[in-house]
Amino acid sequence: MDTHKHGWPPCCKDATLLAEKRLQEKLSFRERFGLGLHLLYCKYCRRFMKQGRIIAAATEQLLQHDESLTLDAQVKAEWELIISQKIDL
Amino acid sequence: MSETTVNGTLSPREWVSRYADDFFRFAMARVSDRIIAQDLVQDTFLSALQSADQFRGHSSERNWLLAILKNKIIDHYRKEGKVVSLGRLEEEDAFFDEKGHWRKEAAPQPWPAPGEQNEFYRILRACIRKLNGLGQAVINLKYLEEKKSEEICKELSISPSNYWVLMHRARLHLRSCLEKNWLK
DSSP, X not given: XXXXXXXXXXXXXXXXXXXXXXXXXOOOHHHHHHHHHHHHHOHHHHXXXXXHHHHHHHHHHHHHXXXXXXXXXXXXXXXXXXXXXXXXX | OOSXXXXXXXXXXXXXXXXXXXXXXXXXXXXOOHHHHHHHHHHHHHHHHHTGGXXXXXSOHHHHHHHHHHHXXXXXXXXXXXXXXXXXXXXXXXXXXXXXXXXGGGSOOOOOXXXXXXXXXXXXXXXXXXXXXXXXXXXXXXXXXXXXXXXXXXXXXXXXXXXXXXXXXXXXXXXXXXXXXXXX
């Protein structure tokens, strides 16, 4: 799927993908080592990793307390009406 | 829960109070559009009424309704052609050059300590809405429903490597969208 070569240590594109994985699960030894090595010399990917953590925590906060995810009482009342009309037909 | 369903009987008059909120949340996590999510839930109740005679009580009323909703969501994805949009993922890369290095204009800049939290959340919300359908779907399933990556792959019929590409893309887009709109 990727068009570029996967080199060693990983390039920024591969390192940021590993960083994303790292946010969600455990990496293999090789992946962890490659990411760690890359982060030693790449300030951009260090920033990506740090900011990625901030975004993940904020996204969770935001979506878990999202008031736009509740239905209007009016919509529910309409549905109840429609359903009872259909039943009574 | 005094009135649970027994053997093949449904209580449609209770559906809205029992399931509407849950089902709406479920649909919102998958389509991210209020109007569409509402329509899907409403359609679910109406189709269920029409095919009520097919309910045999093998599953609970809730699971039977939920299965109908899931089918509606899949139909919606199909209609929108969202299932096939995976192929476009690798076409053009706004973030990395052909060697896999950050493009100059896309390289992450340092962020100041977050000052106004509400502003940050407001922009983040807008940035999530700007993601494409599948990007929003993986973000919602992960952070709203707190599903594991394997469950998300199964539900969206994508491979693990597709999942990571989608998540990676979504994170790159969110990061750059935040940087552009929040730091200014």
